[in-house]
Amino acid sequence: VTPPVLGHEVAGDIEEVGSDVRGYSKGDRVAVHHHVPCHTCYYCLRGDHTLCQEFPKSNLDPCGFAEYLRVPETNVSKGAVFRLPDGMSYEEAALAEPTGCCIRGIDRLGIQNEDSTLIIGAGPAGLTYVRLLRAFGTGLIVATDVIESRVRWARKFGTDQAFNAADTNLHRQVLDATEGRGVDNVIVASGNVKAIEASFQFVRKGGKILLFGIPPEGSVFSCDASSVFIREIKLIPSYSTTENEIQRALEMMETGMIRLTDMITHRSHLSEIAEAFRIADDARLSLKVMVHE
Known part of the structure; x- marks a missing residue:
């Protein structure tokens, strides 16, 4: 579990560099990722970098919510300091880390071009998924949330349909939108256990459910295990992001393939x-x- 370090989606100016640092200079505009894998352990060598024992450590000292912070050597040497493209604002750059998390989730799902996707939870993560799926050219995009203002945000961000999750007709609405099958993918962008439990009713046979929101430690959800087995539902968790996805996020932002700063409300x-x-x-x-x- 990630230690409780306040502030980890950060961008700013380099004020000072260590004597052995190469490739960076005072005044460089950068974004920094707080997690880095070791690149040498069992998991890293198999490409499962987020499972590395070193990965969950948050290395920003003291934290991101500070006038100045220290970035340790391991983050610098392992590529977790990203020089910003000319013209990119610090606000946009600060969104690269959570966007990288969502890109990794899409990669883990293996979404195909014509796939339909339901996003449960239309907060910042859910809306980022909407914009990414639209940018990648996938099929039907539906979002739900229990907060009506966020349902409206989902429509603004580009969903084909958006519903209030409290609507008693929600299941029928999703089925009607998918010719009675259910969606190919459900992205649970909420840590609420009830959202996980609800996801099974919306996914088609052979479909996939991405567990993206982080439930409280010790949370337990229930499902009809027989139904999951017979319907061959795939449950796929996705935790955090690596330097690879953050770099892809920055490139998508630079080229205008994705725009997210309009979700900044305050x-x-x-x-x-x-x-x-x-x-x-x-x-x-x-x-x-x-x-x-």
Whole structure:
């Protein structure tokens, strides 16, 4: 489990470089990823970098919510410091890490061009998935949320259909949109266990469910195991991102293939961070709250 370090989606200027650092200079504009794998263990050598024992450590010292932070040698040498393209704002660059997480989720799902996808949870992650799926040219995109303002955001961000998850006709609406089959993929972009449990009713036979939102530690969900077996439903978790996906995110942003800064609903100075947390805690009021130094 990632240690509770406050602030890890960061971008800014290099103020000072160590005597042995090569390739970076004072004044460079960069984004930094807080996780890095060792690249030598059993999991890393098999491409499962997020399962590396070193990976969950958050290496930003003291944290991202600070005027200055130290980036250790391991992050620098292993490619976790990204020089920003000319013209890219720090706000956009700060969104590269969560976008990388979503790109990795899509990769793990193996979504095909004509696939239909239901996204449960239309918060920042869910809306990022909407924009990515649209950019990749996939099929039907449907989103649900229990908060009506986020249902409206989903429509604005480009879904084909968006529904309130509290609607008692939701199951029928999803089936009607997919000729009675259910969707090819469900992305659970919520840590609510009830969202995971609900996902099984929307996916087609042979379909896939991506567990993307992080449930509280110790959470337990129930499902009809026999139905999962007979229907051959695939459950695929996706945790975090690597340097590869973050670089892809930056490239997509640079070329205009994806735009996400319109999900920034509030901006706060570091000195007002308590108020920023209060706003971010109310999902009815905000999507992304950006903190500036």
